[in-house]
Amino acid sequence: ALSEDEFHDAVSGEL
């Protein structure tokens, strides 16, 4: 089965 997408908080600072 397709792995359910795993979402993380987006980053607003420097990566």
Added chain:
Amino acid sequence: MARQEQVLVLEPQQELKFRGPFTDVVTATLKLTNPTDRNVCFKVKTTAPRRYCVRPNSGVIDSGTSINVSVMLQPFEYDPNEKSKHKFMVQSILAPRDMTDMEGVWKEAKPEELMDSKLRCAFEMPIG
């Protein structure tokens, strides 16, 4: 459990387009409009958090207003055959009328109060 329908209007609605070349940061803009009479808290999530810088990545959209979110794709080695699998989610919740701090709103949020919209990403090379 009936999920609350998303009240925010997203532009674009389904797909964020990033036009290369990808040797430098490429920015896509996601416009979030709040057509309701309530303030709405939002936060942006992604399946590729190390690849994108998102500003603002969370906040409150006052009733009847819009904000533009800049989604900045960091430079990478573009492969035209590699279809982007990255996805974004805008999670939102109606702001309590007496809201003091936003963190508290997310902590106390009940799952059925949360709304979310998902967008996929598309990478395009410049024309010509």
